[in-house]
Amino acid sequence: MTRRRFSPLLILVGLVVVAALVFWAWxxxxxxxxxxxxxxAGYLxxxxxxxxxxxxxxxELLLTSMPGxxxxKFLFSARDDAIAAQLSAAIGKRVNLTYAQHKGVPTNCFGETEYYVERVVVQQ
Known part of the structure; x- marks a missing residue:
């Protein structure tokens, strides 16, 4: 009975694939x-x-509770280009931001903060 041996390259490729799948799932x-x-709510x-x-x-949203x-500051990220366009148009205005907090995002490629804006309403 002969034992089948796997090459080190095949084992390495398998480990890389498993690591990539775990990272993607995370x-x-x-x-x-x-x-x-x-x-x-605050001033953009x-x-x-x-x-x-x-x-x-x-x-960066400037939150004001009362005069004086x-x-x-509330720091946030936007992943959607349509929301980014709304935010760019609202610079200097008072806005309401609806956001979701996502903890544990493994890299800054999705945003530098854990707060992601989902909706923007410009106040009059």
């Missing part, structure tokens, strides 16, 4: 299942496309 699950969802202070290799849309208070 990315898919973190981007498709939201940890939390909510809304924020900054919105730009950033990144060396992976270009992402990143923004120190404003808080």
């Amino acid at each position: 990315v898919a699950s973190t981007l498709n299942f939201a940890y939390s969802e909510g809304e924020r 202070q900054k919105f730009s496309k950033v990144g060396w290799l992976c270009k992402t849309w990143e923004g 208070a120190i404003p808080e």
Whole structure:
């Protein structure tokens, strides 16, 4: 009875394929299942496309609670180009953002923050 031996190259290719499948499953699950969802209102202070290799849309919402208070910044990402266009048109205006928080996204290629804007409403 002879024992079949696998070549080291075949084992290496198999490990790489398994690692890629695990990574893909992790990315898919973190981007498709939201940890939390909510809304924020404030003035859209900054919105730009950033990144060396992976270009992402990143923004900054200035939250104001009451006059004279120190404003808080809400940092967010936008993955959809249509939402990015709405946000670009709303710079300097008061907006309501509906967002989903996705924890554990493995790379910045999907956004630099864990808050992804899903809807934009410009207030009058």
